[in-house]
Amino acid sequence: MTRERIDHEFGFELRVCRWAERNWPPESDPVPAIVSRQLGTRGRRWDTIVLEVDPEGLARREAFGRERLDSDLLHVVRNAPAEWAYYRHALPHPGYPWRYVRESIHEADSREILDVRKRSNRVEIRRRFEYPDWVLRIVAIENKPDLDASAARALGDQLERDVALGLADEVWVATRATGERVEPALLEDLPVEVGILVVSGEGASARWHPRRLAPDEPGTRITERPAGGGHDRSAARFEYVSPNWKAEKRLAIAERAYERGWRSYVDTMRPDCRHFEGRIDSGALVPHCGAKDREQTAAECSGSCPEFAPEPPAWRTKGWPIEGGPGKGIRELLERRRERARARSEAGATPGSRR
Numbered sequence: 001m002t003r004e005r006i007d008h009e010f011g012f013e014l015r016v017c018r019w020a021e022r023n024w025p026p027e028s029d030p031v032p033a034i035v036s037r038q039l040g041t042r043g044r045r046w047d048t049i050v051l052e053v054d055p056e057g058l059a060r061r062e063a064f065g066r067e068r069l070d071s072d073l074l075h076v077v078r079n080a081p082a083e084w085a086y087y088r089h090a091l092p093h094p095g096y097p098w099r100y101v102r103e104s105i106h107e108a109d110s111r112e113i114l115d116v117r118k119r120s121n122r123v124e125i126r127r128r129f130e131y132p133d134w135v136l137r138i139v140a141i142e143n144k145p146d147l148d149a150s151a152a153r154a155l156g157d158q159l160e161r162d163v164a165l166g167l168a169d170e171v172w173v174a175t176r177a178t179g180e181r182v183e184p185a186l187l188e189d190l191p192v193e194v195g196i197l198v199v200s201g202e203g204a205s206a207r208w209h210p211r212r213l214a215p216d217e218p219g220t221r222i223t224e225r226p227a228g229g230g231h232d233r234s235a236a237r238f239e240y241v242s243p244n245w246k247a248e249k250r251l252a253i254a255e256r257a258y259e260r261g262w263r264s265y266v267d268t269m270r271p272d273c274r275h276f277e278g279r280i281d282s283g284a285l286v287p288h289c290g291a292k293d294r295e296q297t298a299a300e301c302s303g304s305c306p307e308f309a310p311e312p313p314a315w316r317t318k319g320w321p322i323e324g325g326p327g328k329g330i331r332e333l334l335e336r337r338r339e340r341a342r343a344r345s346e347a348g349a350t351p352g353s354r355r
């Protein structure tokens with residue numbers, strides 16, 4: 001993986017995702033895992049997310065369909081009773097008006113994941129499937145291919161917030177191997193709780209192991225901190241975050257990761273542009289733009305790109321070179337890979353094995 005080829009953090013991120021899907025955790029036997037990207041809370045998105053999963057629980061999660069369950073749906077299906085009951089008696093008060101709960105009940109009914117009936121003008125519900133505990137651990141990885149001092153400074157503050165909040169079980173920084181005897185990332189001022197993963201070619205190794213955080217315990221959200229350097233004596237501000245809030249957020253993140261995986265990037269890009277190419281690098285299918293002659297970012301590869309040019313219709317009609325044109329072919333290829341990765345995790349197969 002040459003330096004030019006990983007200029008963009010986006011391409012680096014895809015390679016990290018691909019490596020994690022096959023090999024997580026570093027320097028141990030692989031465990032069943034689902035990998036996704038760009039997920040988190042409203043104020044914080046992690047680049048790469050690794051969900052370590054229980055294969056049996058994951059297979060049972062499948063009964064609820066491939067779409068994610070949002071927090072309102074989770075409230076309903078996780079608390080639904082085994083026997084018919086009036087929904088207001090069966091469910092804990094959600095903290096928001098019951099009419100929204102009724103909407104979620106109807107949605108769950110239409111997705112066929114909850115039994116619903118009307119008796120004496122009352123909506124009654126019954127569980128169809130028990131929602132399983134399928135997420136074992138959540139690992140957040142921040143990708144910085146070129147982790148120099150200024151990148152480390154910018155990242156350090158954010159990582160300190162991640163550690164204080166303790167929403168993930170572990171936090172890592174992934175960076176590109178430099179080949180130096182001591183990786184520069186180790187010399188940067190990053191929180192000691194954060195692991196350092198050095199990526200080289202198709203491999204990666206842990207150069208600093210992270211400390212386990214405590215997602216089951218209360219966390220601290222840093223809302224404001226002194227910005228005036230060493231002489232600034234103003235106080236930082238903090239907020240207490242309950243274990244319940246964290247548990248709900250973790251499950252919401254896991255559900256989104258389950259739905260999206262990491263290959264969904266193509267959904268927001270323009271593989272139907274004639275300049276769009278998918279190139280295999282370090283085992284990952286990485287987008288490449290023929291017009292820019294480099295890897296494009298997901299943000300620039302959009303309908304507003306000035307160089308966007310639609311695929312010629314002939315590409316689609318003549319089955320060139322893959323049936324349906326290259327854009328469609330790339331989408332289908334990524335979808336097939338996503339399905340295979342899911343099947344591997346459900347079967348509990350080692351992610352390193354190829355099927």
Ligand code: SF4
Binds near residue numbers: 276
């Ligand atoms: S020209 Fe623009 S839209 Fe087309 S592949 Fe390149 S970045 Fe994407």
